[in-house]
Amino acid sequence: xxxxxxxxxxxxxxxxxxxxxxxxxxxxxxxxxxxxxxxxxxxxxxxxxxxxxxxxxxxxxxxxxxxxxxxxxxxxxxxxxxxxxxxxxxxxxxxxxxxxxxxxxxxxxxxxxxxxxxxxxxxxxxxxxxxxxxxxxxxxxxxxxxxxxxxxxxxxxxxxxxxxxxxxxxxxxxxxxxxxxxxxxxxxxxxxxxxxxxxxxxxxxxxxxxxxxxxxxxxxxxxxxxxxxxxxxxxxxxxxxxxxxxxxxxxxxxxxxxxxxxxxxxxxxxxxxxxxxxxxxxxxxxxxxxxxxxxxxxxxxxxxxxxxxxxxxxxxxxxxxxxxx
Amino acid sequence: xxxxxxxxxxxxxxxxxxxxxxxxxxxxxxxxxxxxxxxxxxxxxxxxxxxxxxxxxxxxxxxxxxxxxxxxxxxxxxxxxxxxxxxxxxxxxxxxxxxxxxxxxxxxxxxxxxxxxxxxxxxxxxxxxxxxxxxxxxxxxxxxxxxxxxxxxxxxxxxxxxxxxxxxxxxxxxxxxxxxxxxxxxxxxxxxxxxxxxxxxxxxxxxxxxxxxxxxxxxxxxxxxxxxxxxxxxxxxxxxxxxxxxxxxxxxxxxxxxxxxxxxxxxxxxxxxxxxxxxxxxxxxxxxxxxxxxxxxxxxxxxxxxxxxxxxxxxxxxxxxxxxxxxxxxxxxxx
Numbered sequence: 001x002x003x004x005x006x007x008x009x010x011x012x013x014x015x016x017x018x019x020x021x022x023x024x025x026x027x028x029x030x031x032x033x034x035x036x037x038x039x040x041x042x043x044x045x046x047x048x049x050x051x052x053x054x055x056x057x058x059x060x061x062x063x064x065x066x067x068x069x070x071x072x073x074x075x076x077x078x079x080x081x082x083x084x085x086x087x088x089x090x091x092x093x094x095x096x097x098x099x100x101x102x103x104x105x106x107x108x109x110x111x112x113x114x115x116x117x118x119x120x121x122x123x124x125x126x127x128x129x130x131x132x133x134x135x136x137x138x139x140x141x142x143x144x145x146x147x148x149x150x151x152x153x154x155x156x157x158x159x160x161x162x163x164x165x166x167x168x169x170x171x172x173x174x175x176x177x178x179x180x181x182x183x184x185x186x187x188x189x190x191x192x193x194x195x196x197x198x199x200x201x202x203x204x205x206x207x208x209x210x211x212x213x214x215x216x217x218x219x220x221x222x223x224x225x226x227x228x229x230x231x232x233x234x235x236x237x238x239x240x241x242x243x244x245x246x247x248x249x250x251x252x253x254x255x256x257x258x259x260x261x262x263x264x265x266x267x268x269x270x271x272x273x274x275x276x277x278x279x280x281x282x283x284x285x286x287x288x289x290x291x292x293x294x295x296x297x298x299x300x301x302x303x304x305x306x307x308x309x310x311x312x313x314x315x316x317x318x319x320x321x322x323x324x325x
Numbered sequence: 326x327x328x329x330x331x332x333x334x335x336x337x338x339x340x341x342x343x344x345x346x347x348x349x350x351x352x353x354x355x356x357x358x359x360x361x362x363x364x365x366x367x368x369x370x371x372x373x374x375x376x377x378x379x380x381x382x383x384x385x386x387x388x389x390x391x392x393x394x395x396x397x398x399x400x401x402x403x404x405x406x407x408x409x410x411x412x413x414x415x416x417x418x419x420x421x422x423x424x425x426x427x428x429x430x431x432x433x434x435x436x437x438x439x440x441x442x443x444x445x446x447x448x449x450x451x452x453x454x455x456x457x458x459x460x461x462x463x464x465x466x467x468x469x470x471x472x473x474x475x476x477x478x479x480x481x482x483x484x485x486x487x488x489x490x491x492x493x494x495x496x497x498x499x500x501x502x503x504x505x506x507x508x509x510x511x512x513x514x515x516x517x518x519x520x521x522x523x524x525x526x527x528x529x530x531x532x533x534x535x536x537x538x539x540x541x542x543x544x545x546x547x548x549x550x551x552x553x554x555x556x557x558x559x560x561x562x563x564x565x566x567x568x569x570x571x572x573x574x575x576x577x578x579x580x581x582x583x584x585x586x587x588x589x590x591x592x593x594x595x596x597x598x599x600x601x602x603x604x605x606x607x608x609x610x611x612x613x614x615x616x617x618x619x620x621x622x623x624x625x626x627x628x629x630x631x632x633x634x635x636x637x638x639x640x641x642x643x644x645x646x647x648x649x650x651x652x653x654x655x656x657x658x659x660x
Binding site: 046047048160161162163190191192193194195196199217218220221222223224243244247257258261262263264265266267268271272273274275277278293 | 522588
């Protein structure tokens with residue numbers, strides 16, 4: 001069955017400028033990708049590689065110093081970058097929702113749980129009064145929070161971290177968005193709670209037929225949950241592949257290095273660290289951005305930027321010497 | 326002077342740390358106790374790396390604070406060369422503080438922004454010894470070499486360093502006093518994936534070369550297992566399972582440890598074993614369940630678990646468990 005493309009990002013370029021525009025941080029540089037409706041996509045990379053900036057660009061919630069300088073974000077065929085602010089307000093929360101890392105930051109401490117879930121519903125639906133309360137209770141049950149009658153009147157500080165993150169989840173799914181972006185959504189949770197939450201997200205996504213984009217640096221989450229993977233390094237996508245191919249035969253040296261550096265309980269053998277540190281986005285090395293840390297790098301990598309090479313359908317790597325399977 | 330050799334560095338005995346919960350503004354009174362640590366026995370030997378795992382709220386960090394003399398325990402003792410660390414005299418205290426050092430999670434918070442790198446590294450030395458300026462300088466250079474920092478960085482301030490470099494400074498500070506035990510409280514959680522492993526390997530090399538002992542606190546079982554010789558699993562202020570890393574992973578006995586392993590994420594997407602979700606969340610240490618404190622979440626609980634608290638009993642070589650279920654595999658049968 002042919003899947004429908006939900007989101008098509010073409011040549012997205014987002015820069016951050018210093019005050020007098022003397023310095024430019026190329027956070028996202030010419031990034032293109034597609035997401036089909038109902039997919040679970042992973043966007044992985046280290047902090048500072050631009051993965052969160054991709055999410056902020058999609059929702060157009062960049063901080064004042066950031067600016068999307070070129071590109072297209074086609075969501076259901078319409079370019080989000082051409083929308084007015086008012087139109088974007090109708091899209092955020094209703095069609096595209098986001099769950100952030102820290103539930104203590106994304107919940108307002110001076111409003112009750114019920115008020116915060118209700119806020120999104122009031123903005124986007126005509127539910128009011130009893131039917132609104134009813135819907136909030138349904139949502140609380142959907143994210144497995146028992147006793148919704150009592151919880152609805154509680155404040156964020158009365159809940160544990162896992163519960164707060166589930167409240168954020170309830171807000172995010174309240175209008176059944178087509179696209180749900182989870183930006184490191186489980187990083188602050190304990191292992192047992194993390195697994196509960198991941199299963200919950202997967203179930204909610206299956207029930208509503210929505211699409212998930214998971215932004216993470218945790219390869220375990222990718223293996224558990226995602227179907228397709230984009231690897232980002234220094235503002236660019238360096239590899240894209242189905243999840244099995246990433247783990248079985250990663251083509252880009254950076255992806256390989258990430259896998260070699262990850263821990264596993266099944267295998268306690270010595271791991272290999274990636275040498276060096278992530279690059280400074282305001283001052284990238286010439287050629288391939290990964291060359292100072294790459295074990296295969298030669299003169300060509302230090303001078304010329306590699307093109308994106310297609311290795312198979314839906315598989316590519318941005319490298320001069322992609323390690324072929 | 327103490328001449329006798331002890332076969333342990335630190336021995337924690339029946340340690341309890343209860344914090345009072347007060348109510349009322351003028352006439353405040355205690356309405357309950359938060360039992361952060363509720364009877365912990367643990368021995369740290371020479372060259373041993375003890376991993377301490379458990380969920381947030383299980384008392385791991387409180388235990389570290391007691392060892393660092395930041396909290397005075399309610400009950401129990403911590404023996405260092407045969408004496409309780411909370412009743413040492415001034416010179417013994419100096420020796421103890423030199424022996425035990427700590428590296429914390431967030432190197433952005435644990436280094437003073439007003440001190441230069443070399444001042445950060447020498448501060449514990451200035452307090453605990455009487456070295457001359459040159460000797461201190463030599464110590465700094467030596468410590469920076471050991472942690473792989475360019476000595477040219479000794480005059481810079483922490484904000485000029487990257488996260489990985491800062492954590493190296495924190496480690497240099499911890500080894501500069503020729504310490505024997507270092508408490509590592511989530512030493513790599515704030516670091517990037519690629520830098521994390523560099524720091525872990527550095528810590529493992531230092532442990533071997535300097536014959537250090539570590540108490541490694543973490544919630545990532547895979548990372549802790551990678552570094553530790555032994556693992557202690559903590560739940561609600563008590564150690565529920567203790568064993569050598571390989572033995573504990575092979576013959577996991579306590580249902581909570583089983584659940585922790587079952588809940589850990591796969592190494593590979595093909596690994597589709599049943600990952601059981603433990604129901605509920607950790608209980609509040611204000612209100613510890615009677616009997617076995619894990620029973621409300623335990624899938625294999627029996628009636629005895631509700632009434633009687635199990636104590637740590639040996640189940641194998643260097644392997645102890647506090648559970649009534651005799652090592653039944655329970656986690657895999659739940660849900």
